[in-house]
Amino acid sequence: MMAVLAVSCAPALPSTVPLGRGPLAASTVKAPERHRAPSASSAADAAAGSEQDAGAADAADASVEASAAESEEPDAGGDDAAQEAAAPAKPAVVFAGHYTGEDVTTFHIGNMPARPQKDPNAKLDVADQGGGTLEFSLLDSKTGKLICKLEGTLSGNTAQLNSGQHCFDQQSQSAMTATLDKGTATFNGSRLVFDMHLDLEVNAAGQTMNGDLDYHFEGTRP
DSSP states (O other): OOOOOOOOOOOOOSSSSSOOOOOHHHHOOOOOOOOOOOHHHHHHHHHHHHHHHHHHHHHHHHHHHHHHHHHHHHOOHHHHHHHHHHSOOOOOOOEEEEEEEEEEEEETTTOOOOOOEEEEEEEEEEEEEEETTEEEEEEEETTOOOOEEEEEEEEEEEEEEEETOOOOOOOSSSSEEEEEEEEEEEEEETTEEEEEEEEEEEEETTEEEEEEEEEEEEEEEO
């Protein structure tokens, strides 16, 4: 009879010796990263970025402050217009009226001596025609009748009489024509100073003589 060798099939116990990671496990494990100090160029770039961010923030703040200041600044033009509208209107200067005072009329004719004629009761009316034009009426101090009317252009408180106008013309035995050369009327409150120079032509006894006439008036109105 053939002998049979018996082989035990009992299970083997696990090993108590660590097996390790093995070659494949070692290849899959990442080495720990080391923290390195930043380089000089990296630090400079970071600092520049920080400065740019800070500058942009400061510029934004300055822009906001300027906009707020502009919105709070008062409108000078609007205030001036409002003050002008609220200011009372200036009273208009009055030149028109009835003036009484003294006048002197002086004739210069040929070789004859000057003959000044004074009148302590002289009268002169002033009327405002509008548009800067004044009308002056010289009156006879005894009868109040009109002697002549003259127009002048006002500038400020002085009127320039328009040349070429006539005053003191007479048609009698001795005809006389008096043509205005120049004249002014100056106002100072209620006071009037009136001066004019006229060119004369006198026809008497068939003869013609030339000369001039100076007229001066000073008076006041109520």
